[in-house]
Amino acid sequence: MSITFLRYFARQAMANIFNNRLVHLIGVGTMAIAFLIFDAFVLIFLNLNYWTEERGKLLTMSIYFKAEPERIVLEDIKKELLGFPGVTIKGFISKDDAMESLRRQLGDKAGLLDGLRENPLPASLEIVLSRDKSGDSTPYQLKRRLEGIDIVDEVQYSQEWIKRFEAFMEAIKIVGIVVGGLLFLAALFIIINTIKLTIYSRKDEIEILKLVGATNRFVKIPFLIEGSIQGFLGGSVALLMLFLAYIVVMSRVDLRIGFASLDIIFLPTHFILFLLLMSIIIGFIGSTISLGRFFRI
Amino acid sequence: MIQLFHVYKSFGSKNPALIDVSLTVKKGEFVFITGPSGAGKTTLLKIIFCAEKVTSGQALVNGRNLNRIKDRELAFLRRRVGVVFQDFKLLPRRNVFENVALALEIAGLPFSMIRKKVHQTLRYLGLANKEGYYPPQLSGGEQQRVAVARAIINNPLILLADEPTGNLDPDLTMEIMALLRQIHIRGTTVIVATHSQELLRDTRRRIVTLSKGRIV
Numbered sequence A: 001m002s003i004t005f006l007r008y009f010a011r012q013a014m015a016n017i018f019n020n021r022l023v024h025l026i027g028v029g030t031m032a033i034a035f036l037i038f039d040a041f042v043l044i045f046l047n048l049n050y051w052t053e054e055r056g057k058l059l060t061m062s063i064y065f066k067a068e069p070e071r072i073v074l075e076d077i078k079k080e081l082l083g084f085p086g087v088t089i090k091g092f093i094s095k096d097d098a099m100e101s102l103r104r105q106l107g108d109k110a111g112l113l114d115g116l117r118e119n120p121l122p123a124s125l126e127i128v129l130s131r132d133k134s135g136d137s138t139p140y141q142l143k144r145r146l147e148g149i150d151i152v153d154e155v156q157y158s159q160e161w162i163k164r165f166e167a168f169m170e171a172i173k174i175v176g177i178v179v180g181g182l183l184f185l186a187a188l189f190i191i192i193n194t195i196k197l198t199i200y201s202r203k204d205e206i207e208i209l210k211l212v213g214a215t216n217r218f219v220k221i222p223f224l225i226e227g228s229i230q231g232f233l234g235g236s237v238a239l240l241m242l243f244l245a246y247i248v249v250m251s252r253v254d255l256r257i258g259f260a261s262l263d264i265i266f267l268p269t270h271f272i273l274f275l276l277l278m279s280i281i282i283g284f285i286g287s288t289i290s291l292g293r294f295f296r297i
Numbered sequence B: 001m002i003q004l005f006h007v008y009k010s011f012g013s014k015n016p017a018l019i020d021v022s023l024t025v026k027k028g029e030f031v032f033i034t035g036p037s038g039a040g041k042t043t044l045l046k047i048i049f050c051a052e053k054v055t056s057g058q059a060l061v062n063g064r065n066l067n068r069i070k071d072r073e074l075a076f077l078r079r080r081v082g083v084v085f086q087d088f089k090l091l092p093r094r095n096v097f098e099n100v101a102l103a104l105e106i107a108g109l110p111f112s113m114i115r116k117k118v119h120q121t122l123r124y125l126g127l128a129n130k131e132g133y134y135p136p137q138l139s140g141g142e143q144q145r146v147a148v149a150r151a152i153i154n155n156p157l158i159l160l161a162d163e164p165t166g167n168l169d170p171d172l173t174m175e176i177m178a179l180l181r182q183i184h185i186r187g188t189t190v191i192v193a194t195h196s197q198e199l200l201r202d203t204r205r206r207i208v209t210l211s212k213g214r215i216v
Ligand SMILES: Nc1ncnc2c1ncn2[C@@H]1O[C@H](COP(=O)(O)OP(=O)(O)O)[C@@H](O)[C@H]1O
Pocket: B011, B016, B017, B035, B036, B037, B038, B039, B040, B041, B042, B043, B044
């Protein structure tokens, strides 16, 4: 492609945008809103994912004993547990402690427990396992190992809520895909119409270009550039707005909650680049569709 | 150079604009197409540069069958066929230089060459001092010459002119006709459509007369 072509295409695309600046401004504005909703969705999803991953790394494990373990035995077990990577001891709950907390949970119905001749609740040891350091297979290995000890009755670990949370994340992902798809269509629709307007505003010129021997491609390329630029601007404005919103939220969260463990992360660079690329692609596709319609007439 | 065989052209359900038109124009000829307003002159020229497709019949230009030409080939063919339209078809928001340069930009010529050729052509047509003007700032005769400049800047094989003197006073008419003769002498096949009998009075050129879409 020659320099003349590139010069011509760039100049035409810019002239189109300038000559139809109001239409473009409205187009970029509406599109930015569509992209903003989408980007915000991605950001929220990303953070939820990040948090669950952080949480999911910590696993609580309860070791139930057949009877109240002797102090020395308990210390031995604790020592052995600490030999595993990523294990921290949360605490020992004796039979009495367990009964006490059950009574507290039952509140005024605690009288029901008075009829019991002996305490049926097991003593237990609670530990936290960091999956980060221990790897995925360890909880099960640890469970097997502990259940091999004769005073240990049963070992339970809490994968349940993680599973539930992961299901929730799946649901969010599906909603995201649906909403994202709709927003994608909205953005496409906006581009198609903006470019259609600029094509119509240059109808005479297109006719003349074709009559003096311009190829279809030559006529189309400036509009494709124009659509891509519009997509890029819409995408950039959306990301900028999202970033400003992020900064505002961050400063508030810091002041009011100061929740150190709930960092809100912003979109990482490769996400930003991906979203920008996507907005350019939407612009390109939108203008292609517009041109297809026009050139069929 | 141009061959039409039994060409019919109709627009919707109205009387056809061209009926059984067969015409051969050889390389280097200068032909007038004449006939009253509505006879089909413009339609005939439009067929030749493929702004309209024939309804039936065959049209060949420079060896190409226009019924079967692809978009890209058509574009290249049009670069060899210069057209001066009845209504000039200049872009009002581009100046004279840009309007003429358009015909070269589409071919991707380097800018330095475009500038050289546009200067040269505008000088040839006496428009050297009008480069920066916009079409609405020009007289009819000047606009006409800009249109001619754009049509001939690619050294076309064929030049089609639709009522080139339609909006001009007698002096300018003589001037434009002299110009078309010069272009013809340089080797271009020229076809001029006109309803003016005035223009044809003393000519020894070939005259094709249309009446209600038929050659008479
Ligand atoms: N695009 C068109 N749509 C419908 N009718 C047309 C169109 N172009 C030309 N015609 C009709 O075709 C006939 C010939 O028109 P035209 O070729 O312009 O004649 P001329 O140039 O000899 O005055 C006229 O009756 C005109 O109304």
